[in-house]
Amino acid sequence: MIRVAMLSFWHVHGKDYARVAEEHPETQIAAVWDENPERGQAEAAQRGLPFFAQLDDLLARPDIDGVIVDSPTNLHHAVIIAAARAGKHIFTEKVIAATLREAEEIVAAVEQAGVAFIVSMRRLTDPSTVAIRQLIDDGALGELTLVRVRDSHSGALGTKERPDGFLPAHFYSPEQAQGGALIDLCHPVYLTRAFLGRPEGVSAIFGYMTGHAVDDNAVVTLRYPNGAVGVVETAYVAQYSPFSIEVHGTRGSALYCETGIGEMIARFRSGATSSESVGGTGNGPDGKLHIRSDAVAGAERQWLVRDVPAGLPLAFDQWVSHIQHGTRATENITFGLDLTAIIEAATRSAATGQLVRLDALERAA
Secondary structure, rough: OEEEEEOOOOOOHHHHHHHHHHHHHEEEEEEEEEOOHHHHHHHHHHHOEEOOHHHHHHHOOOOOOOEOOOOOOOHHHHHHHHHOOOOEEEEOOOOOOOOHHHHHHHHHHHHHHHOOOEEEOOHHOHHHHHHHHHHHHHOOOOOEEEEEEEEEEEOOOOOHHHHHHHHOOHHHHHHHOOHHHHHHHHHHHHHHHHHHOOOOOOOEEEEEHHHHHOOOOOEEEEOOOOEEEEEEEEEEEOOOOOOOEEEEOEEEEEEEEOHHHHHHHHHOOOOOOOOOOOOOOOOOOOOOOOEOOOOOOOOOOEEEOOOOOOOOOOHHHHHHHHHHOOOOOOHHHHHHHHHHHHHHHHHHHHHHHEEEEEOOOOOOO
């Protein structure tokens, strides 16, 4: 049995990952630390677990094998490096850190310690992602020319039940969150990178529609040497916008638009009705993969509609496997570093109005 500690419940998914660890047959939660003692003590008491006010005291425990990091983004550097140096395996909520230099320092510490490390980029294992990457690898879309991925919700929009929206107030803290909709809803960033590769430059526009100090609306464009373009869209201010993917190439296109996002949002909204039944009927999203390609039988002259196949093992399951087999999550770590680099470049671009090259970012020594 792998005994893990919860390191903070700051993130909205902290309780979700605690539940995942509790339900997984190979893991057991053994302790809690939180930079907010009151919150940490409450979560620990609810689960009948010991709470540690000092992180070093928890990490010194020899019976703790790994940690789940859901701390504020600005604490990732200190918390993850401390865990690595203590020899603990690490599962962390995205992003690794807000800057490439910090992310590379974290990965260096992890590799020096030889512990299993995975960043929770949950949509990498989605059936739609697996299917689209297979189409790309098979050459069914030809040379890719444009990828557009959108992920958004209405978290910053007020309702009668929650006038300030369903996101916690600390998600709008520039210091703790290190950004807003883009750094939080970063799934389109790493998916576009997974489909198109690492870009050479990034341009971004951030919107501030609800008066918070961080972005609640963002569009990022990724530039590639061959002329391909990636378009990333995220928002906290879209009432009914479903998750969607477009991948276009010289031989074909693949489109995917997800259903059921209302169920996810409803967990946060406590009875609100504005997120119910997103596009489940009529002309709304259908959760299927639509393909048009001169390299796919049946899709040469009309759109071919396919159910998406099974996805990959979830990131948490992969982490457990890496712990058990002493292996390294090579692709996950590479994508995690590039995710941070793109977000850092986008943040700089939004502030300056200029394209920012990834090779211009500060690197770890």
